[in-house]
Amino acid sequence: MHAIEFEATIKSDGTVQLPEEYYAVYGQKARLLILFQDTSPPQNRKFNPMAYGNTLHWPVDGMEYQTKVRAKWE
Numbered sequence: 001m002h003a004i005e006f007e008a009t010i011k012s013d014g015t016v017q018l019p020e021e022y023y024a025v026y027g028q029k030a031r032l033l034i035l036f037q038d039t040s041p042p043q044n045r046k047f048n049p050m051a052y053g054n055t056l057h058w059p060v061d062g063m064e065y066q067t068k069v070r071a072k073w074e
Contacts, residue, residue: 001031010034 004025008016018025058065 004022006019006022010016
């Protein structure tokens with residue numbers, strides 16, 4: 001495996017243009033590692049925990065599970 005390194009801008013359509021000296025690699029498979037500059041998080045971004053409600057798949061009914069667990073305490 002060979003490695004090359006260059007800087008490029010990711011275009012709005014998601015493509016990256018290889019520099020001319022690397023055109024010989026066209027058509028080959030490659031593994032890409034994309035490193036980009038950290039940007040500060042938006043200051044006014046609000047977290048809504050309710051957006052994640054009811055998203056956990058539980059294989060049993062919650063009330064049934066609680067009843068079984070509490071029965072073990074007695």
